[in-house]
Amino acid sequence: QVQLVESGGGSVQAGGSLTLSCAASGHTGSANAMTWFRQAPGKEREGVASIYTRTTLTYYAESVKGRFTISQNSANNTLTLRMNSLKPEDTATYYCAAGVSVWKWLAEGQYNYWGQGTQVTVSS
Numbered sequence: 001q002v003q004l005v006e007s008g009g010g011s012v013q014a015g016g017s018l019t020l021s022c023a024a025s026g027h028t029g030s031a032n033a034m035t036w037f038r039q040a041p042g043k044e045r046e047g048v049a050s051i052y053t054r055t056t057l058t059y060y061a062e063s064v065k066g067r068f069t070i071s072q073n074s075a076n077n078t079l080t081l082r083m084n085s086l087k088p089e090d091t092a093t094y095y096c097a098a099g100v101s102v103w104k105w106l107a108e109g110q111y112n113y114w115g116q117g118t119q120v121t122v123s124s
Helices: none
Strands: 002-007 010-013 018-026 033-039 046-052 058-060 068-073 078-083 092-099 118-123
Touching: 002 092, 018 033, 018 092, 018 118, 033 078, 046 068, 046 078, 058 068
Parallel strands: 010 118
Antiparallel strands: 002 018, 018 078, 033 046, 033 092, 046 058, 068 078, 092 118
């Protein structure tokens, strides 16, 4: 089992920055990928950024490339999403997810563990 707890959400004006953190506990070594998803009101959940834990390969949605950076700290089992140049369309609940056998990072069904989410609101 892996437990995930997100933090760092909040309200910010357009152009601002936020850093989200996801604290992982339990059998964290079993996860091969950790990913940030988000869901805006009335929209489907979408993948934002992913990191494969053993290779450190990263992937980003086109809408956040160049603005968001995903990173992992293996020493304290923390996943981080640094978000710069935020836009109102980035407003959503952001979720951290971990999977033990992920080969398509956008495929939600491949993730075994999910956090409760943290709200990000960007005002214009």
